[in-house]
Amino acid sequence: MNYTTVVIGGGPAGMMAAGIAAERGHRVAILERNRVYGRKLLITGKGRCNITNATDIENHIANLFPQGKFLYSALYVFSPSALMNWLEERGVKLKVERGQRVFPVDDDAHSIRNALVEFMKKNGVELKPSNRVLECKKKGDFFSVFTEREEIRTENLILATGGSSYPQTGSTGDGYNWARNFAHKVKNPEPGLVPLRVKEEILSQAAGLILKNVELKLRDKRGKILFSELGEVEITENGFSGALALSASLFVKSGQEFSLELDLKPGLEREQLDRRLQRDLENKSKENLRGILGGLLPRDLIIPFEKITGMDPEKPAHQMTREERQVMGNKLKNLFFFVVGKKDWSEAIITMGGVKCEEIVPATMESKFVPGLFFAGELINIHGFTGGYNLQAAFSTGFLAGENC
Numbered sequence: 220m221n222y223t224t225v226v227i228g229g230g231p232a233g234m235m236a237a238g239i240a241a242e243r244g245h246r247v248a249i250l251e252r253n254r255v256y257g258r259k260l261l262i263t264g265k266g267r268c269n270i271t272n273a274t275d276i277e278n279h280i281a282n283l284f285p286q287g288k289f290l291y292s293a294l295y296v297f298s299p300s301a302l303m304n305w306l307e308e309r310g311v312k313l314k315v316e317r318g319q320r321v322f323p324v325d326d327d328a329h330s331i332r333n334a335l336v337e338f339m340k341k342n343g344v345e346l347k348p349s350n351r352v353l354e355c356k357k358k359g360d361f362f363s364v365f366t367e368r369e370e371i372r373t374e375n376l377i378l379a380t381g382g383s384s385y386p387q388t389g390s391t392g393d394g395y396n397w398a399r400n401f402a403h404k405v406k407n408p409e410p411g412l413v414p415l416r417v418k419e420e421i422l423s424q425a426a427g428l429i430l431k432n433v434e435l436k437l438r439d440k441r442g443k444i445l446f447s448e449l450g451e452v453e454i455t456e457n458g459f460s461g462a463l464a465l466s467a468s469l470f471v472k473s474g475q476e477f478s479l480e481l482d483l484k485p486g487l488e489r490e491q492l493d494r495r496l497q498r499d500l501e502n503k504s505k506e507n508l509r510g511i512l513g514g515l516l517p518r519d520l521i522i523p524f525e526k527i528t529g530m531d532p533e534k535p536a537h538q539m540t541r542e543e544r545q546v547m548g549n550k551l552k553n554l555f556f557f558v559v560g561k562k563d564w565s566e567a568i569i570t571m572g573g574v575k576c577e578e579i580v581p582a583t584m585e586s587k588f589v590p591g592l593f594f595a596g597e598l599i600n601i602h603g604f605t606g607g608y609n610l611q612a613a614f615s616t617g618f619l620a621g622e623n624c
């Protein structure tokens with residue numbers, strides 16, 4: 220069977236690309252290894268799907284790495300507001316939440332997935348689910364795509380197979396090898412937006428505890444701050460998860476050394492905190508140090524914190540020395556950990572790495588070497604913070620590939 224355009228990968232990028240190409244009159248097939256389309260899309264935003272971020276294009280570019288600017292054209296042609304209008308026109312009502320995160324009003328990712336599948340069907344895209352692609356090659360002016368079941372010929376080929384994260388959803392990095400076979404360079408994929416592992420085991424007994432309103436700093440081995448933000452972390456068995464740790468993971472490269480610092484009292488300068496401690500010690504002079512810590516920290520963190528500072532929990536408050544008070548203050552402002560790595564692919568929300576942007580035409584998503592070959596979505600070496608930036612990037616690149624193939 221011959222097609223004008225074949226899309227490999229039925230995620231958000233591939234579905235958008237297929238529907239747009241078909242809308243332009245192409246004969247399109249979309250090959251997906253799973254029985255259902257958009258399996259990963261269905262688990263985004265804890266099943267609620269944070270579809271985009273209702274901010275301007277500059278903000279999207281600033282939240283995408285390593286070169287958000289590569290997406291300038293894609294985000295202009297199919298902007299966050301264009302995506303929102305596109306969905307609303309197809310009956311998906313949207314709402315904007317904290318941090319300008321956009322979700323469907325019914326809090327159900329199925330609404331987004333179903334709108335995309337309907338869009339493809341309406342434009343006559345041939346859906347080919349449960350059809351894993353094994354290989355693709357270019358012979359003359361045509362691409363040959365070999366699946367578990369058939370060989371398909373096409374003039375244009377759009378690779379939208381996603382990254383390697385959450386492989387249980389079907390994204391197992393298959394597209395990287397095909398891109399390499401087409402002479403494209405691939406930046407080594409690494410797990411991103413993933414919990415961090417630290418050397419110190421001291422907090423493990425507080426696993427599950429969520430610390431709100433703390434500051435997390437990530438430094439490289441020379442002490443340079445790579446990431447610093449206020450927000451929420453979750454303590455895990457061997458490190459940290461939660462929004463701050465996931466974001467910091469985008470700067471952690473395997474094989475390099477990093478350290479992590481937590482400020483448990485970011486609202487207070489060191490001197491202010493010292494005055495507060497002095498006041499507490501005076502007002503509660505009959506209590507012991509554990510009692511004093513009770514007013515400063517969540518219950519589950521008290522015993523680990525006593526171990527970190529080496530303080531005697533039974534010591535009466537009035538006996539605490541100035542030095543001991545300063546150690547306490549320093550640790551509250553700066554808990555230090557060595558980062559020893561990240562959790563693996565099964566817990567990574569996105570992939571860092573992929574087909575290098577330099578070898579893709581930013582205005583079309585076409586390969587600079589192979590005419591008719593296009594890339595879309597997470598397969599490309601672009602990744603962003605949480606907040607809807609990754610899905611917007613997938614939709615915008617898919618749209619551009621579908622428009623230009």
Ligand SMILES: Cc1cc2nc3c(=O)[nH]c(=O)nc-3n(C[C@H](O)[C@H](O)[C@H](O)COP(=O)(O)OP(=O)(O)OC[C@H]3O[C@@H](n4cnc5c(N)ncnc54)[C@H](O)[C@@H]3O)c2cc1C
Pocket residue numbers: 227228229230231232233250251252253256257258259260262263264265268269270271350351352353379380381382384385388389390391392393394567568569595596597598606607608609610611613
């Ligand atoms: C738990 C979780 C939560 C997330 N939440 C959000 C969020 O709220 N907001 C946000 O912006 N981003 C979120 N993301 C990231 C977002 O899901 C991805 O960036 C996005 O899905 C990438 O889209 P894609 O189409 O490029 O790839 P994918 O969604 O990975 O789709 C690729 C498709 O290709 C198929 N495929 C792969 N190989 C083959 C093959 N050989 N043959 C046929 N088909 C193949 C796969 O089965 C898959 O369906 C989340 C990710 C995870 C894991």
